[in-house]
Amino acid sequence: MIAALLLALVGVALLSLCLGERWDSPVDVVRALLGQQVAGVSFNVTVLRLPRVLTALLTGVAFGLGGAVFQTMLRNPLASPDIIGISAGSSAVAVVAITMFGVSGAALSVLAVLGGLLVAAAIYALSWQRGVHGARLVLTGIAVGAMLDSVISYALTRTQVYQATEALRWLTGSLNSAFWDGVGPSRPRPPCWSRSCWSSRVASRPCSSATTRRPASASGPTVHGWRCWSWPSP
Structure with a gap:
């Protein structure tokens, strides 16, 4: 199973390197990755597409590690940051910061991380009753996540269209601006x-x-x- 998943990952990554405004053959893409100068291919592959693929892969690794740690520690397959409200906490803080205070850049990332940590601590404290049971923590996180989703919806409906668009872009994420200078900060x-x-x-x-x-x-x-x-x- 692991070998099949790794093979599928390599295949999808290679396909992403081939696809763009035009199709580049896998042979030319591999030659460009090996350092050969291929007219019309090397720049597209090594400068434009490869940073996006690496950023996506490293971000996926970070998500996978987060889910694995939560599920292992709580002994519950439902325990992952997106289900138990931690991702919603970061998103709510970021959306409020964008729509109400116009925060952007590194400050926005710091606030999102702090928001996730604060919500994680709040969920843990709310689920404490002579200890923390995995099922109770998951249910508490789902409830907190639902409440924070309503905060996000309220903030999006009470702001200007431009700010709402920026907030939605932050929520969904994008690889359009992924270049080599951002691959390092994005890796775990x-x-x-x-x-x-x-x-x-x-x-x-x-x-x-x-x-x-x-x-x-x-x-x-x-x-x-x-x-x-x-x-x-x-």
Whole structure:
């Protein structure tokens, strides 16, 4: 299965490098990737298309790590940042900042990250009742996410068309402006990457003998500490 997924990923990436305003043959694309100068192909592939493909791949890796850590720590396949409200928290803060205060650029990214962290802490606190159970946390996150979605809708309906368009563009994302200078900042940082993989792997071992928090806690590890340390990782 993994080999098939990797093969499909390589195929889609190669197809993306071939597609554009015009079709470039896979042979010419591979030659351009190997450093050969192919008239009408090298610039399109190495300067325009390759940064977009790499940005998309690295962003997908970050999303995958986030979902893997959440599902491993909470022992629930529904636990992912987009379902339990953390993504909605970042989006709500960003949309309000764009539509009401005209924030943009790096400041907007910082506010979105802080909003996601704040919402994650709020969800964890609201779901605490002599500990945090995975199902309770997921349900709390879904409720908080629904509330924040209403905040996003309200902000979009109360602003100007131009600002609403900017906010929608931020929500959906775009690779149109992805160039080589943005590939580095978009990749998952090695410390975050390694911490996400290591924490999800190690912290899941004490819980492998049980599906609930209490037996895992009885075996020695402080489960809440592991969860807080890994939340949110990427």
